Amino acid sequence: MIETIAHITDLHLDESYPFNNSVSARKRFDLILKDIEAKNITQIICTGDIGENKGVQYFFKKLKTKTLSLALGNHDKFIEILKYYNHGADYHSQKIYNSVLKKHHKFIFLDSSEGIIDNRQLIWLKKELKYPKPILIFIHHPILGLNLKVDEIGKLKNRDKVLSMLTKTTNKITIYCGHYHTESSLIHKNITQHITPAIAFQVKKSSKKIEIETTTSGYRIIQINKQDISSKIQLLRNAD
Numbered sequence: 001m002i003e004t005i006a007h008i009t010d011l012h013l014d015e016s017y018p019f020n021n022s023v024s025a026r027k028r029f030d031l032i033l034k035d036i037e038a039k040n041i042t043q044i045i046c047t048g049d050i051g052e053n054k055g056v057q058y059f060f061k062k063l064k065t066k067t068l069s070l071a072l073g074n075h076d077k078f079i080e081i082l083k084y085y086n087h088g089a090d091y092h093s094q095k096i097y098n099s100v101l102k103k104h105h106k107f108i109f110l111d112s113s114e115g116i117i118d119n120r121q122l123i124w125l126k127k128e129l130k131y132p133k134p135i136l137i138f139i140h141h142p143i144l145g146l147n148l149k150v151d152e153i154g155k156l157k158n159r160d161k162v163l164s165m166l167t168k169t170t171n172k173i174t175i176y177c178g179h180y181h182t183e184s185s186l187i188h189k190n191i192t193q194h195i196t197p198a199i200a201f202q203v204k205k206s207s208k209k210i211e212i213e214t215t216t217s218g219y220r221i222i223q224i225n226k227q228d229i230s231s232k233i234q235l236l237r238n239a240d
């Protein structure tokens with residue numbers, strides 16, 4: 001049986017930037033959700049930056065009939081998220097991270113909400129990586145670098161350390177992330193990294209400046225068929 005997952009990221013619901021209203025980002029999320037439902041996809045993985053204030057409540061309300069897994073982003077607050085989701089909550093470090101064993105794979109959800117993978121989580125991750133089957137990692141921040149302005153200013157602080165841990169394993173590792181509001185796929189040694197476009201707005205690919213584009217929303221459809229993992233981007237246009 002083929003397992004289908006909708007990977008969504010960077011919704012930024014109810015935040016003041018860039019829309020300065022609670023309608024625009026919610027509208028984008030609603031459209032994406034409609035598209036996901038039209039494709040009969042019930043499993044959703046969100047890699048963070050859900051939003052602020054009532055936006056968080058809105059997010060969980062809209063997804064309450066779905067099978068939802070989360071990896072927190074730098075805009076997400078542990079205490080807020082905990083009101084709705086606590087799968088893998090580490091109350092000591094105030095992070096949410098966990099792993100799920102599937103028949104042919106392992107899913108690992110990391111918490112990079114502080115812009116770093118803390119030591120406690122790194123120790124846990126090292127043990128989790130000792131596994132004989134392919135691993136899918138869901139994390140807000142990319143781990144492989146890109147020649148982009150967003151990478152210069154927003155990169156995961158200890159990604160070199162995380163990367164060397166991942167490349168030391170012999171496992172095939174596929175990373176799904178967001179944070180940069182762009183689409184990208186890269187391969188490095190045993191690692192394939194897919195950045196999924198944001199729901200809220202995109203950042204144009206540039207090494208010199210940050211320039212945003214608010215008319216396109218996106219998400220990724222991941223399909224897993226035994227050992228094979230494939231994915232494709234879905235883009236939707238918004239007219240405000």
Ligand SMILES: [Zn+2]
Binds near residue numbers: 049073074075179180
């Ligand atoms: Zn982010």
